[in-house]
Amino acid sequence: MPERFRGPVMLVRDPATGQALCIACKSCEKACPSDCLVVEGVKREGDKKKSVTEFKLDFTRCSLCGSCVEVCPVDALKFSKAYNLASTSRTAFCHIDLLEPREEPRP
Template sequence: MSYWKEVINGGWSLVEGMRVTFRRLYRPVVTVQYPRQKVELSPAYRGHIEFVKFKETGTHKCVACGQCQRMCPSNLIKVQGIKERAKGRKVGTQYFIDFTRCSLCGLCVEVCPTKTLKFSREYELEGVSRWDGVIDLMARLGETRP
């Protein structure tokens, strides 16, 4: 009996798939003349990660705790920081990430205790060589203007 049940379920999924295909077949084709026209992104789009620039300090709040580095499943993040005073907090000085191998899983964004990391809306991140994908987010934050 289970054999016939699988055959019926398989046939039904085939019919459903063909119904979706035929419905999409008669919709108009939308072509964007890239790069003259920009693609309109979905609100749910998750680009590469970047630092949040906080208005009250004018910079990031990274304390170089290393939680994002430990949480990264691909081991792509390298964080370095210094203590300015002996009993003071640690301050992040370098934050390297290799975007060529990043899977955009978002674990680093979720685990950040200071909420310094966020997903960007940028989708035009390209380079000529493999090493153009290795970026220091601290230096990149310094290049941007509020």
Template sequence: MKRYFSDLFVGGKSLVDGLVVTLKALCQPMVTVQYPREEIDITPNFRGHIDLVLDPEKNTFRCIACGMCERSCPSECIQIKGKKVEGKKKKTLSLFTLDFTKCSLCGTCVEICPTQALEFSNEYNLAAFSREAFHYDILKRLEERII
């Protein structure tokens, strides 16, 4: 009988202790943000999908269309084409697409690039209604930034 009441007391007290914890939390500043209306700053080190680096000196890409990234990609999501331009000895990049639906963000392409022509973007708000929306034309994205 005595045990029953002591259990009842100890158990009841444990529940009240728990409620005190939540009550204290109620008075503390909020840790969440109202997402679509507010956004948290993301670290510059975040690895989003890849982008071509804009060389500030040449005001264009550094890519030499060697195709190292295309070959090293474990998911085969990069496609590169280069073409001969008159007056230049080497090939110039003419197509750079990324199928982001397949990419697993391992970063192999960025690391293997001999001219450091690739970087990670900081985009994380990614939602769309079609698969094709994630077939990025990376070269076009860079050209938009040049202007």
């Protein structure tokens, strides 16, 4: 795929632990002009930063503008290379769970 291709956004994970780098700051949620991201997180006892507990994408609203990727302070979001998403139901793309450990986001 061309380097600049934009598929649905996905979470970047620590290659050593597999944990998402996201610190649940919600900056991407606020920056999204289409209101298509939902992020929730908790700060567990003893941790210095929050951990993400929910990260949903409504891809039916996403314009692939890139605001969420640009605003992230820890580079925890990137565009995937998923080019062939298909479904017989539009609703399949409304609540894509980006926390599911898969290489590319799929409904």
